[in-house]
Amino acid sequence: MHLPHIPPYKTKVVEPVYFRTRAERTAKIEEVHYNLFNLHSDWVIVDMMTDSGTGAMSEQQWAEIMLGDESYAGSESYFKLIRSVQHIMGFEFVAPTHQGRAAENILFSAVVKEGDLIPGNAHFDTTKGHIEFRKATAIDCTILEAFDTTIIHPFKGNIDLDKLERVIKEHGREKIPFINITVTCNTVGGQPVSLKNIQETIALAKTYDIPVYMDIARYAENAYFIKTREAAYADWTIQEIVTAMFKDVAVVWMSAKKDGLVNIGGFIALNDAALYEKLSQFTIIYEGFITYGGMSGRAMGALSEGLKEAIELDYLHDRIEQVHYLGAQLKKYGIPIQEPIGGHALYIDARKMLPYVPLDQYPAQVLGVEAYIEGGVRGVEIGTLLADRDPITGLDRIPELELLRLAVPRRVYSLQHMDYVAVTLAKIMERRDNIRTGFNIKKQAAILRHFTVELSKI
Numbered sequence: 001m002h003l004p005h006i007p008p009y010k011t012k013v014v015e016p017v018y019f020r021t022r023a024e025r026t027a028k029i030e031e032v033h034y035n036l037f038n039l040h041s042d043w044v045i046v047d048m049m050t051d052s053g054t055g056a057m058s059e060q061q062w063a064e065i066m067l068g069d070e071s072y073a074g075s076e077s078y079f080k081l082i083r084s085v086q087h088i089m090g091f092e093f094v095a096p097t098h099q100g101r102a103a104e105n106i107l108f109s110a111v112v113k114e115g116d117l118i119p120g121n122a123h124f125d126t127t128k129g130h131i132e133f134r135k136a137t138a139i140d141c142t143i144l145e146a147f148d149t150t151i152i153h154p155f156k157g158n159i160d161l162d163k164l165e166r167v168i169k170e171h172g173r174e175k176i177p178f179i180n181i182t183v184t185c186n187t188v189g190g191q192p193v194s195l196k197n198i199q200e201t202i203a204l205a206k207t208y209d210i211p212v213y214m215d216i217a218r219y220a221e222n223a224y225f226i227k228t229r230e231a232a233y234a235d236w237t238i239q240e241i242v243t244a245m246f247k248d249v250a251v252v253w254m255s256a257k258k259d260g261l262v263n264i265g266g267f268i269a270l271n272d273a274a275l276y277e278k279l280s281q282f283t284i285i286y287e288g289f290i291t292y293g294g295m296s297g298r299a300m301g302a303l304s305e306g307l308k309e310a311i312e313l314d315y316l317h318d319r320i321e322q323v324h325y326l327g328a329q330l331k332k333y334g335i336p337i338q339e340p341i342g343g344h345a346l347y348i349d350a351r352k353m354l355p356y357v358p359l360d361q362y363p364a365q366v367l368g369v370e371a372y373i374e375g376g377v378r379g380v381e382i383g384t385l386l387a388d389r390d391p392i393t394g395l396d397r398i399p400e401l402e403l404l405r406l407a408v409p410r411r412v413y414s415l416q417h418m419d420y421v422a423v424t425l426a427k428i429m430e431r432r433d434n435i436r437t438g439f440n441i442k443k444q445a446a447i448l449r450h451f452t453v454e455l456s457k458i
């Protein structure tokens, strides 16, 4: 008999959860115009809106909060962060930023110009936004398997090398300042990239003399998938895999709110002194002095520790097991999810789960609202509301997938919470024949409408 798996931590501080009745939740969601972003968090029972900045810190990280050196320049907490990044990632220069998109702002200010192309895999929406803001274009070269939720492929985040080479040949390397690899791919379901694919992408880029940059928000989870899904690396340590992932990568940037295990923070890391100097100018304009760049000393200290904890095998095993446990429960109830299950979230295919809701009535938002009413579970729509309108026609862009994402915060919830979430969805599944209408838009902003949109029930 095997001892069952248990988390490699225990609880020291607790945060209350408030229970409201179904009738109270039904009235509340109508009051906030069916927009889940408008809910106060104390009206939510299990909050799965995002895994970004929502994790629980360890006692060592809280100790770093107390030890935080808040000196404007040259704080000890900054040097702790530098040492962690140098040791784990092998980059000499580190530019702290307040979060991931600030790193994108600084980096792209230095290297992206109008007319440029940035090929890569499933660019995150802020990445794409910062590229398009500079009148450049992100070209998605993710393998096609990523866009079919039923295809089983261990590395759905992989780059299609033929497509990448066609893009380079067609447009010329002069237009391409860098190739962008995202690990893991948030936008296609937390899907990882294999080490083989990373190495082949770097080799291809080298033949055209193009540098490779990496968006490493969830790099530790990606390394875990390499260890567990890519046979050649089964015996490697996570640190060895991380070292191999970053070998020959010119620049990495990180939203530390994910695998940095902190509530706020980010950074850019690189070995090129000249580029670091250029970045420093933008850090000073946009973020703050180069030794804090938008982070407090205590936040840098907590991040220096979080980076070490996030590559511990026990932690990663527990993290991925929890996400997969929820996936298995959902499957048990016949709920259609993106497979294989990725690193940080479950993605429910709303078109399949609610087949009677017309496509132009926002089925994934309908599912999100139903999950809130049924059990106080808050997810987020990754569908037509998020895809927004075509800037030329003003009509809704219909994305390939209409998903409700249930993201799992790190070290926050128990398996009991996962059971609760699965039963909430199962109860919606039971009554899905009666869910036949969705929403009209009452009010929407010019861009990024999903955050503030107001909806009415049809």
Ligand SMILES: Cc1ncc(COP(=O)(O)O)c(C=O)c1O
Pocket (backbone or CB within 6 Å): 052, 099, 100, 101, 102, 124, 126, 127, 182, 184, 186, 215, 217, 218, 255, 256, 257, 266
């Ligand atoms: C892959 C990826 N890159 C960049 C970002 C942007 O980071 P932030 O939210 O810290 O600005 C995110 C955030 O979710 C992300 O998932």
